[in-house]
Amino acid sequence: MDSIIVKGGNKLSGSVEIEGSKNAVLPILTASLLASEGVSKLHNVPNLSDVGTLSALLEHLGASVELGDKTVAIDASGELSCDAPFNLVNKMRASMLVMGPLLGRYGYCNVAMPGGCAIGSRPVEQHIKGLEKMGATFRTVDGSFEGKVEDRLKGAKIYLDFPSVGATQNLMMAASLAEGVTELENAAREPEIEDLANYINAMGGRVSGAGTGHITIEGVEALKGVDHTVIPDRIEAGTFMIAGAITRSEIVLDNVIADHLTALISKLEEMGIRIVEEGNSVRVIPGEQLKPIKAKTLPHPGFPTDMQSQLMALLATVNGTSVITETIFENRFMHVNEFRNMDADISVEENHAFIKGGRKLSGGRVKATDLRAAAALILAGLAAEGYTVVTELKHLDRGYVDFHKKLEQLGADIERTGESSTQESVTSSK
Numbered sequence: 001m002d003s004i005i006v007k008g009g010n011k012l013s014g015s016v017e018i019e020g021s022k023n024a025v026l027p028i029l030t031a032s033l034l035a036s037e038g039v040s041k042l043h044n045v046p047n048l049s050d051v052g053t054l055s056a057l058l059e060h061l062g063a064s065v066e067l068g069d070k071t072v073a074i075d076a077s078g079e080l081s082c083d084a085p086f087n088l089v090n091k092m093r094a095s096m097l098v099m100g101p102l103l104g105r106y107g108y109c110n111v112a113m114p115g116g117c118a119i120g121s122r123p124v125e126q127h128i129k130g131l132e133k134m135g136a137t138f139r140t141v142d143g144s145f146e147g148k149v150e151d152r153l154k155g156a157k158i159y160l161d162f163p164s165v166g167a168t169q170n171l172m173m174a175a176s177l178a179e180g181v182t183e184l185e186n187a188a189r190e191p192e193i194e195d196l197a198n199y200i201n202a203m204g205g206r207v208s209g210a211g212t213g214h215i216t217i218e219g220v221e222a223l224k225g226v227d228h229t230v231i232p233d234r235i236e237a238g239t240f241m242i243a244g245a246i247t248r249s250e251i252v253l254d255n256v257i258a259d260h261l262t263a264l265i266s267k268l269e270e271m272g273i274r275i276v277e278e279g280n281s282v283r284v285i286p287g288e289q290l291k292p293i294k295a296k297t298l299p300h301p302g303f304p305t306d307m308q309s310q311l312m313a314l315l316a317t318v319n320g321t322s323v324i325t326e327t328i329f330e331n332r333f334m335h336v337n338e339f340r341n342m343d344a345d346i347s348v349e350e351n352h353a354f355i356k357g358g359r360k361l362s363g364g365r366v367k368a369t370d371l372r373a374a375a376a377l378i379l380a381g382l383a384a385e386g387y388t389v390v391t392e393l394k395h396l397d398r399g400y401v402d403f404h405k406k407l408e409q410l411g412a413d414i415e416r417t418g419e420s421s422t423q424e425s426v427t428s429s430k
């Protein structure tokens with residue numbers, strides 16, 4: 001079984017290059033299905049297993065997908081199939097994002113339900129309700145959502161009960177080929193939504209207001225393939241900010257949009273860590289004595305749930321009691337037990353975690369419970385006494401390119417053992 005072994009205590013120094021965003025490239029890959037002519041070429045694509053998984057699904061649907069060095073070329077101009085089977089959908093939630101493009105282009109989709117996952121049940125009723133408002137009808141057959149549209153989707157006014165990232169993306173894509181204008185109210189405002197809107201607009205679409213809670217989409221007759229460069233991964237960047245902070249080391253992160261990280265940066269500053277912008281780079285300068293804080297996860301521009309476990313690792317090294325409140329996913333404290341195995345003093349009441357920090361963490365054998373927990377446990381290992389062994393790395397490979405190699409380059413004492421000790425994420429999962 002693959003594992004990462006970290007010996008804690010090393011200081012880090014130097015710089016690290018941040019990859020393109022996983023959560024931006026996945027919807028953009030599915031949006032490529034909207035193009036009935038031309039080829040899309042995506043740049044700054046991270047070499048992640050999720051990209052391989054989704055590419056395999058697009059190929060199953062009939063698109064041709066060519067993976068290169070940080071690029072993917074997608075030709076979806078031929079006739080596509082509209083059936084996304086369970087074995088290709090169950091590995092990742094983002095597979096649901098083929099629904100909007102298929103309904104928009106063909107008026108039909110049959111997409112298996114990915115089901116719940118470690119961090120919560122993750123229902124999709126906001127996706128379905130919005131698509132129904134645009135004229136689709138759904139039935140569930142053998143665990144799949146079969147959606148049909150008479151003729152063509154129609155623009156509609158849609159209010160989202162919660163600013164769901166995935167629902168906003170699915171509806172934006174569907175509406176781009178609908179007849180008339182769609183207005184999304186209480187839409188998600190994540191930077192990845194803006195990146196998707198920019199891609200759709202370059203393809204010939206008409207999306208305005210992305211990045212705000214009110215998005216307007218004017219449907220067009222057809223879209224075409226284009227070149228697009230994916231935005232930097234704000235969560236990978238945030239994870240490396242914490243790598244600097246948890247080892248009390250000054251490091252530099254290259255290829256970062258600091259404006260996408262305002263909530264995290266403000267929390268780190270509150271703790272006594274300076275984050276200095278230097279063009280497209282940021283320098284992380286931890287103070288000597290860090291302070292405990294309170295943080296609450298919220299939809300963007302609030303503090304991201306995808307940074308919650310990494311922040312918890314850091315707070316476990318800071319004297320005093322910190323409190324983290326998780327409001328996005330009902331079951332995203334699975335890593336707490338693993339941190340406890342490293343001697344962290346953390347208690348959980350409902351959706352609040354109380355972290356009594358300052359006691360030296362000790363190495364141990366721990367299991368990644370989800371993607372971000374994998375990174376968080378490795379970060380904790382950097383600060384722990386002795387050796388930490390982190391297993392279940394399939395989660396890590398979904399979202400981090402060469403994580404251990406990047407940390408080693410910065411000076412960490414870390415190695416990866418097992419079959420895929422050299423990460424070959426994209427090709428191995430396709």
Ligand SMILES: CC(=O)N[C@H]1[C@@H](OP(=O)(O)OP(=O)(O)OC[C@H]2O[C@@H](n3ccc(=O)[nH]c3=O)[C@H](O)[C@@H]2O)O[C@H](CO)[C@@H](O)[C@@H]1O
Binds near residue numbers: 122166167188
């Ligand atoms: C590939 C990708 O971009 N994944 C991100 C995306 O996931 P994803 O798009 O799945 O996240 P959503 O914003 O949709 O989900 C947030 C919350 O809303 C709930 N919900 C969502 C849809 C719905 O129809 N009904 C419903 O109740 C979910 O169960 C969850 O509790 O945003 C999450 C929240 O920032 C991030 O953690 C994920 O990394």
Ligand SMILES: C=C(OP(=O)(O)O)C(=O)O
Binds near residue numbers: 023093306371372399
């Ligand atoms: C939860 C995450 O991703 P996904 O929605 O793809 O599971 C994440 O990136 O932390």
